[in-house]
Amino acid sequence: MNGSIEACTFVIFGSTGNLSRIKLMPALYHLEASGKLPGNCRILATGRRPWDRERWLQEVRGMLSEEIKAGVDGEVLARFEKHLDYFEGDISDSNMYERLADHIDQQPDVSSNVAFYLSIRPAEFGIVTENLSRTGLLNEESGWRRVVIEKPFGYDLESATALQLRLTRHLDEAQIYRIDHYLGKETVRNVLVFRFANVMLEPLWNRNYIDHVQITHSEQRGVGSRAPYYDGAGALRDMIQSHLLQLLTLVAMEPPVSMESESLRDEKVKVLKSVRPIPPSAVHSQAFRAQYGPGKIGGQKVKGYLDEDGVPSDSVTETYAALKLHIDNWRWRGVPFYLRTGKRMTESVSSIMIRFRQPPTQFFRDTQIKQMDRNWLVLGIQPCECLRIQLTAKQPGLEMDTHQVNLDAGFRSQNDIYSDAYEGLLLDIMQGDRSLFLRYDEVEYAWRIVDPILRVWSVERDFITSYPAGSWGPDESRRLFEREIDKWRHNLEVE
Ligand code: BG6
Secondary structure (H helix, E strand, O other): OOOOOOOOEEEEEOOOOHHHHHHHHHHHHHHHHOOOOOOOOEEEEEEOOOOOHHHHHHHHHHHHHHHOOOOOOHHHHHHHHOOEEEEEOOOOOOOHHHHHHHHHHOOOOOOOOEEEEEOOOHHHHHHHHHHHHHOOOOOOOOOOEEEEEOOOOOOOHHHHHHHHHHHHOOOOHHHEEEEOHHHHOHHHHHHHHHHHOOOOOHHHOOOOOEEEEEEEEEOOOOOOOOHHHHHHHOHHHHHHHHHHHHHHHHHHOOOOOOOOHHHHHHHHHHHHHHEOOOOHHHHHHHEEEEEEEOEEEOOEEEOOHHHOOOOOOOOOOOOEEEEEEOEOOOOOOOOOEEEEEEOOEOOOEEEEEEEEOOOOOOOOOOOOOOOOOOOEEEEEEEOOOEEEEEEEEEOOOOOOOEEEEEEEEOOOOOOOOOOOHHHHHHHHHHHOOOOOEEOHHHHHHHHHHHHHHHHHHHHOOOOOEEEEOOEOOOHHHHHHOOOOOOOOOOOOOOO
16 A cells, blocks of 8 residues: 655665665665655764764765666766765664754754664664664654564574564554565565456466476675675575565466555465465475585686685585475365475566466367467566567478467557666655565564575585586485476576
8 A cells, every 4th residue: 555755864874885885875766766765864874983964975875886787877976975974883883872862953954754664784773673672762753663574583493482472562563574684575565466456367376277387596696795694594485485485476476455454465465374284204305405516607618606705615504595485275285286496596586477277178179289289477577677468379281290489468568667676665664665675574484484495404414416507506406306307497588
């Protein structure tokens, strides 16, 4: 449900970090460029560095010129800079919060709504919230107070529950905005429109017609400088527990009563609750993990995971994870959902691929057509944003032969404006629209799905399969498929 955009002060904790640099500042700049950032919005960066506002502006100019490929517009920048401010303070210093409260209060001409953006280590979410509460900064008497939390929300079910308890001592659920940036992506938002604004698909969208679903996120990037976080997390926590399970809910959910946030999230939770729990004895048949070794990406040699900076030489952290899940409800019983993600793969692609069942009879029995091809519905999320339905058609000519053709819904034309996921989500925060943020029960049930796998993997620490960087991951992961003929589909094009 969209309210109106209300100005606020964005207080960013972790403003010099990677997320702020590559996502938040560029997204806020773009909102200014498109005229969507209200004039009395303030962006207050907090950090330990002893900088003044001028020094921070210099830093932001550097961030923007690195990230904004089309070039920074001087006029927009001048307007954008009017919103910016810097506050020196260490989040572990409890005195800092009183000073911060004074600093926020001292600006009478700006809105009294405040969104605190915690782009910090998850271990610090609790303590920062406690301090904000202690100093009255979460008090909503004069304006709303919202706290935006980046993933990961917890490390497993137990720690997520503990974090939730800690936060809700000081915050109402309505004040908590748990971000999953995948929900802000254009094509991901489009899954809902595509499913629920068209009548054609609904009759086919179930176990009677769908054979299986594949959800893939692959990236060429390696772990980069994130080893301290990543080595403790691994691909299952980093991508599947959050982003890929969210994609699964959008594909599998029932039509919500309305697009109002609670109705939408109720339906997503129902899907997560219907996922058949994986007992320890089934972990090997339903989950697969692997780690990249040295290889080549785009013709360039790249290191293996164990040689990356900050990775322990005996690490068995997975950089590739694949899962088979069953959803035990009327719509999906018997339709496997295959999810996979990997770093240092051949290509960077995110997609949802839906494979339909075989036609019931071999219709063209007396022709050369031996086996009818199946239909696929392909949703490209990135980099190619597309929607394709793959059909069988007759090949032109005298023979009765067939080939695969695409019904391609050109999702975006060249002149369409591209906006990053964070832009929409930042606006949603100002509008108080939580539909694309995670409610706690979504996080909880997502942990319930992956927890049994994490537990088995955490004790099996002697060995992990390796795949060469630049490949599609190990062939052995095919064993997750129910039938020999099924395999991962890498390509969005007609096969
Ligand atoms: C993040 C993960 O949440 O998502 C990263 O922590 C991953 O490891 C990233 O690379 C992928 O996001 P995107 O938008 O680049 O597909």
